[in-house]
Amino acid sequence: MALTVLRGGHIVDPATGQDAIGDVWFEDGRIVERPEGRSADEEIDVSGHIVMAGAIDIHSHIAGGNVNTARLLLPELHRAIRARLADTPLSTAKWSSYETGRLYAQMGFTTVVEPAMAPHHALQTHLEFNDAPIIDKGALTVLGNDDFLLGMLRDGETDGAINDYVAQTVENTRSLGLKCINPGGVEAFKENMRAFGLDDVVPFYGLTSRQIFQALQKATQAVGIAHPLHLHMNNLGLAGNIDTALATIDAAQGLPLHLAHVQFYAYGKEGKNGFSSAGALFAEKINANNNVSVDVGQVMFSDTVTISSDVLKQFNSLPGAIPKKGAIFDGDANGGGIVPYVYKISNYYNAIQWAAGLELFLLIENPEQVFFTTDHPNGGPFTTYPELFALLMSADLRAQYLSRLPADVLEHTTLPSISREYTLYEIAQMSRSGAAKLFGFEDRGRLGAGAVADIAVYKPGRDVAGMFRRASYVFKDGNLVVRDGQVSHYTRGKTLHIRPRYDRQITKRLDSYYDDLYGLPRSIFDVPDAALPHKDAFAEVPCRI
Amino acid sequence: MGTATLDGKAIALDDAYRHAAKILTGAAFPLIAGLGADVAGARAAILLAERLKGAFDHLASRETLADIDVKRSFGMFTTTANEARIRSDCVVLVGPGLTQAWPGMLERLALDEPPRRGAQAQHPRKVIWLEPEGDEASAVPGAKVITASVQELSGVLAAWRARFGGRPVALDAEKVSLIDGLVETLRSARFGVFVWSASSLDPLAIEMLQGLVTELNATTRFTGVHIGARSGASGVTQAAGWMTGFPPRTGFGRGYPEHDPWRFEASRLVDSGEADAALWISAFDGETPAWSRADIPLITLAPAQAAPSRGLFIEVGRPGVTHDAVLMSQETGGMTLRRASAPTDAPSVALAIGAIMAEVSEGAWR
Numbered sequence: 001m002a003l004t005v006l007r008g009g010h011i012v013d014p015a016t017g018q019d020a021i022g023d024v025w026f027e028d029g030r031i032v033e034r035p036e037g038r039s040a041d042e043e044i045d046v047s048g049h050i051v052m053a054g055a056i057d058i059h060s061h062i063a064g065g066n067v068n069t070a071r072l073l074l075p076e077l078h079r080a081i082r083a084r085l086a087d088t089p090l091s092t093a094k095w096s097s098y099e100t101g102r103l104y105a106q107m108g109f110t111t112v113v114e115p116a117m118a119p120h121h122a123l124q125t126h127l128e129f130n131d132a133p134i135i136d137k138g139a140l141t142v143l144g145n146d147d148f149l150l151g152m153l154r155d156g157e158t159d160g161a162i163n164d165y166v167a168q169t170v171e172n173t174r175s176l177g178l179k180c181i182n183p184g185g186v187e188a189f190k191e192n193m194r195a196f197g198l199d200d201v202v203p204f205y206g207l208t209s210r211q212i213f214q215a216l217q218k219a220t221q222a223v224g225i226a227h228p229l230h231l232h233m234n235n236l237g238l239a240g241n242i243d244t245a246l247a248t249i250d251a252a253q254g255l256p257l258h259l260a261h262v263q264f265y266a267y268g269k270e271g272k273n274g275f276s277s278a279g280a281l282f283a284e285k286i287n288a289n290n291n292v293s294v295d296v297g298q299v300m301f302s303d304t305v306t307i308s309s310d311v312l313k314q315f316n317s318l319p320g321a322i323p324k325k326g327a328i329f330d331g332d333a334n335g336g337g338i339v340p341y342v343y344k345i346s347n348y349y350n351a352i353q354w355a356a357g358l359e360l361f362l363l364i365e366n367p368e369q370v371f372f373t374t375d376h377p378n379g380g381p382f383t384t385y386p387e388l389f390a391l392l393m394s395a396d397l398r399a400q401y402l403s404r405l406p407a408d409v410l411e412h413t414t415l416p417s418i419s420r421e422y423t424l425y426e427i428a429q430m431s432r433s434g435a436a437k438l439f440g441f442e443d444r445g446r447l448g449a450g451a452v453a454d455i456a457v458y459k460p461g462r463d464v465a466g467m468f469r470r471a472s473y474v475f476k477d478g479n480l481v482v483r484d485g486q487v488s489h490y491t492r493g494k495t496l497h498i499r500p501r502y503d504r505q506i507t508k509r510l511d512s513y514y515d516d517l518y519g520l521p522r523s524i525f526d527v528p529d530a531a532l533p534h535k536d537a538f539a540e541v542p543c544r545i
Numbered sequence: 546m547g548t549a550t551l552d553g554k555a556i557a558l559d560d561a562y563r564h565a566a567k568i569l570t571g572a573a574f575p576l577i578a579g580l581g582a583d584v585a586g587a588r589a590a591i592l593l594a595e596r597l598k599g600a601f602d603h604l605a606s607r608e609t610l611a612d613i614d615v616k617r618s619f620g621m622f623t624t625t626a627n628e629a630r631i632r633s634d635c636v637v638l639v640g641p642g643l644t645q646a647w648p649g650m651l652e653r654l655a656l657d658e659p660p661r662r663g664a665q666a667q668h669p670r671k672v673i674w675l676e677p678e679g680d681e682a683s684a685v686p687g688a689k690v691i692t693a694s695v696q697e698l699s700g701v702l703a704a705w706r707a708r709f710g711g712r713p714v715a716l717d718a719e720k721v722s723l724i725d726g727l728v729e730t731l732r733s734a735r736f737g738v739f740v741w742s743a744s745s746l747d748p749l750a751i752e753m754l755q756g757l758v759t760e761l762n763a764t765t766r767f768t769g770v771h772i773g774a775r776s777g778a779s780g781v782t783q784a785a786g787w788m789t790g791f792p793p794r795t796g797f798g799r800g801y802p803e804h805d806p807w808r809f810e811a812s813r814l815v816d817s818g819e820a821d822a823a824l825w826i827s828a829f830d831g832e833t834p835a836w837s838r839a840d841i842p843l844i845t846l847a848p849a850q851a852a853p854s855r856g857l858f859i860e861v862g863r864p865g866v867t868h869d870a871v872l873m874s875q876e877t878g879g880m881t882l883r884r885a886s887a888p889t890d891a892p893s894v895a896l897a898i899g900a901i902m903a904e905v906s907e908g909a910w911r
Contacts, residue, residue, distance in 0.1 A: 084800060089596065094790055190736060
């Protein structure tokens with residue numbers, strides 16, 4: 001591939017500490033040092049533009065059976081309205097995997113992590129990944145409500161056996177690490193518990209949520225998975241659940257822990273509605289615990305749908321569904337609940353949620369400790385990221401929003417008092433360098449020599465959201481895929497996965513477990529290469545050990 | 546190598562692909578129907594329909610859409626066959642022919658064994674079978690059998706639902722007492738499961754069933770297992786979902802997908818003349834189209850035994866039999882790769898459509 005140079009752009013690359021005018025060279029899909037004695041085959045003048053590495057979304061529900069159920073449940077949410085351009089089949093089919101790849105690419109995103117892949121439904125997630133063009137994908141495997149793990153913990157098995165199970169499951173489902181969703185709570189819901197806190201006990205297993213997530217947290221570290229355990233805590237969405245969040249952080253044993261969509265846990269019980277933002281308190285706790293990273297799950301005012309493997313929570317949300325319908329799937333372990341919802345700026349509760357999320361962003365000091373998700377589509381679709389960036393970068397814009405919220409909201413959030421504005425450098429820390437570190441990606445999220453040539457070039461202007469919505473140029477593996485905010489053709493991204501080491505004895509034990517309990521060969525749940533349309537679907541990412 | 550025929554006479558495979566492309570690109574509104582295929586075949590077919598600005602439908606869409614219509618207008622509780630097998634203490638089978646729609650059902654759900662997990666582990670399961678066909682229910686000793694005609698099923702479920710809610714029903718005292726007993730069984734279940742197949746239920750019965758499940762969940766846990774329709778319908782529906790956002794009966798006439806269960810129904814499109822060429826895919830068993838017009842240019846992809854005497858025929862293998870195939874598995878509720886049980890070199894649907902697609906350039910339709 002041609003030696004290319006992007007000439008004279010403002011390079012914003014926290015991984016290499018650059019924040020200055022410079023050139024970026026790449027060849028054969030990788031960033032290179034400026035080669036001595038060679039001139040570029042292609043030179044692109046990007047003066048007046050911002051040059052960043054391709055962005056990484058660490059938590060976005062883009063694929064899998066639950067997402068597909070949401071598509072089928074809500075045809076009215078995604079009517080297509082325009083025909084596609086040449087060479088981009090299905091790119092305007094709204095909410096299709098194809099459109100997802102296109103829209104992410106247009107925003108300069110080149111890697112996206114689907115955070116909830118059920119082990120028994122992994123193949124469908126991978127099939128959907130295959131049909132999301134351009135971007136690289138990865139998934140987190142969900143454990144923590146599965147009988148095999150809970151049985152091991154109940155029976156007091158050794159850490160070694162649990163580590164082997166965890167590593168085998170991650171390898172077999174071809175993911176980037178572990179997610180744990182309302183640990184034990186979903187199993188408890190099958191036994192008709194309707195609420196489940198950190199120290200509630202799972203019926204018939206005698207285990208608490210605390211014990212389950214701590215065990216998985218330890219196993220994640222022991223087998224060398226770079227990404228810390230990705231935890232969806234108990235009591236999502238409930239007034240006063242800040243207590244759960246603070247107690248969970250205290251229970252983290254000082255070990256790495258990633259807390260997902262924390263905005264949904266930043267609620268106090270103040271005020272006449274008994275619902276207030278606890279974002280400031282939460283942020284303070286994060287600042288004092290550098291073993292904890294979070295993504296926000298920002299609420300953006302929009303028509304959306306909540307998709308979650310926290311079946312207990314989703315069942316409890318059904319009465320508030322807009323429109324009034326939903327799907328509840330009691331899966332082999334977690335399953336899923338799909339409940340449509342509309343976040344309105346005029347709604348007190350929604351406005352508190354919106355404010356709490358922004359408080360978390362703005363009060364957590366280290367941009368590499370907080371990640372900018374909307375928990376797509378749960379707080380709003382990923383297409384609202386550009387507006388979210390704009391809100392983080394402008395106190396004026398936030399003030400405009402604040403003036404439209406119900407007045408009593410302002411009494412129950414500290415947001416009006418916060419003047420911080422994110423710099424582009426901090427945006428890049430959050431969406432590039434920090435995100436890469438969080439997953440142990442050594443060759444992406446950065447523009448240093450040797451990195452994958454995933455590059456986003458933006459034209460700054462007064463419309464910050466517009467700048468992030470339509471990148472001027474996006475290169476994926478060195479290929480120009482976006483020009484002036486439009487995808488010109490598809491490339492095929494990879495699915496990233498890890499292969500932690502473990503003692504293979506566990507596979508025999510698992511085989512007989514499946515045979516005995518389900519009367520099925522465990523291989524029925526495999527993700528073999530032959531099941532995917534293309535041979536080169538995967539790329540391995542090294543483990544920490 | 547597979548075979549191909551044109552009006553019953555053998556032609557070279559390459560010529561067949563070229564001819565198929567010519568028929569489809571020459572049509573104003575081509576239809577891709579049947580869609581009895583594995584996931585790879587469905588994927589190829591949908592991409593072809595999109596490129597041609599045609600429409601696609603599946604031969605069992607009536608059944609699939611009965612379930613989806615309930616889901617998207619009311620909502621739905623579902624579980625896996627595995628959970629039903631290991632946890633359910635009460636199973637209600639609804640409608641005739643479930644064992645035909647899913648021949649492995651009784652073995653998989655292990656209804657004659659007690660559940661292994663949960664509150665009722667090791668206690669015998671309660672099984673209620675509403676309108677079994679013939680002696681279907683005899684395989685489950687102790688099953689409580691209730692007979693009703695298929696037309697009455699939604700009414701029967703409505704009566705259960707009414708009595709569950711403590712409302713009066715216009716039935717004689719004996720029947721009311723029978724229903725009250727049944728409802729008490731449901732109410733006292735800890736993890737109950739309804740099993741149904743849309744091949745014998747209409748949307749009203751399915752909605753009534755789901756309504757009852759919803760109401761039961763106010764105090765206990767209840768859910769459902771639905772049996773997918775024939776010819777790979779569930780897998781095709783999933784692929785259509787992530788590719789277009791919609792299930793089959795979706796058209797691309799405007800260059801983007803539009804879903805309309807009436808407008809893009811295959812037989813209506815052909816019989817009304819709106820579709821002026823059809824690609825019929827039926828790789829599992831060679832089922833033939835249900836439309837009545839015989840004058841539409843027709844390309845058939847089916848196993849060798851199903852070669853029609855009219856139109857263009859291209860032989861394809863059987864998914865999971867003659868070639869490896871990804872299919873939705875009824876026993877797990879998820880996608881799985883079925884290895885070929887009797888491999889041959891007959892092309893898969895994906896391969897055949899790929900060859901046709903190669904003849905259809907982007908420029909042909911733009």
